Amino acid sequence: GQNIDQPTEMTATEGAIVQINCTYQTSGFNGLFWYQQHAGEAPTFLSYNVLDGLEEKGRFSSFLSRSKGYSYLLLKELQMKDSASYLCAVKNSNYQLIWGAGTKLIIKP
Amino acid sequence: DAMVIQNPRYQVTQFGKPVTLSCSQTLNHNVMYWYQQKSSQAPKLLFHYYDKDFNNEADTPDNFQSRRPNTSFCFLDIRSPGLGDAAMYLCATSRGNSGSDEQYFGPGTRLTVT
Numbered sequence: 001g002q003n004i005d006q007p008t009e010m011t012a013t014e015g016a017i018v019q020i021n022c023t024y025q026t027s028g029f030n031g032l033f034w035y036q037q038h039a040g041e042a043p044t045f046l047s048y049n050v051l052d053g054l055e056e057k058g059r060f061s062s063f064l065s066r067s068k069g070y071s072y073l074l075l076k077e078l079q080m081k082d083s084a085s086y087l088c089a090v091k092n093s094n095y096q097l098i099w100g101a102g103t104k105l106i107i108k109p
Numbered sequence: 110d111a112m113v114i115q116n117p118r119y120q121v122t123q124f125g126k127p128v129t130l131s132c133s134q135t136l137n138h139n140v141m142y143w144y145q146q147k148s149s150q151a152p153k154l155l156f157h158y159y160d161k162d163f164n165n166e167a168d169t170p171d172n173f174q175s176r177r178p179n180t181s182f183c184f185l186d187i188r189s190p191g192l193g194d195a196a197m198y199l200c201a202t203s204r205g206n207s208g209s210d211e212q213y214f215g216p217g218t219r220l221t222v223t
Contacts, residue, residue: 030208042214
């Protein structure tokens with residue numbers, strides 16, 4: 001089967017750094033996406049990785065290791081508005097997007 | 110602004126009463142998707158259209174149907190809603206189906222079944 005594993009919930013402090021991990025087993029690989037989803041709202045695109053390494057975008061960075069089937073999303077200088085769920089999704093060899101259940105990130109003052 | 114629009118944002122229907130959810134896009138994207146998402150779960154793809162080509166997921170119940178009359182609009186019909194169909198329904202679009210084509214989501218329709 002195909003699956004994406006992420007921690008269910010994480011807690012971090014405002015101003016700190018947090019790393020959200022994602023491991024995947026899929027039939028083939030055509031890229032990995034991270035989406036942010038605030039409660040009751042639609043997911044919004046954060047990042048896309050298809051090659052190994054780190055992609056940096058402002059306070060958010062995403063890392064990929066294809067050989068390990070592993071990615072992480074790094075959030076720096078956390079703000080209260082970063083409280084949301086973060087979903088990892090992988091495109092398999094058929095270009096289907098396989099979704100994780102998301103990691104709920106709680107930011108405390 | 111180019112966007113994905115879903116109406117209504119909240120829909121209440123009775124058990125067994127047909128309901129239609131609508132989605133429109135101004136992005137001129139080729140692909141449109143319908144997802145079902147329940148609380149704290151991953152979005153579950155129901156079906157998608159690539160232009161006029163309809164692709165049904167194997168485990169999508171027959172109770173769910175879809176129509177795409179033109180590039181801009183896509184509808185989700187639930188013929189006989191059950192209590193288990195209460196969920197957030199998300200419409201998404203993408204330019205194409207290649208690896209880097211990200212999906213753009215509408216705000217969702219929250220369906221309640223009474």
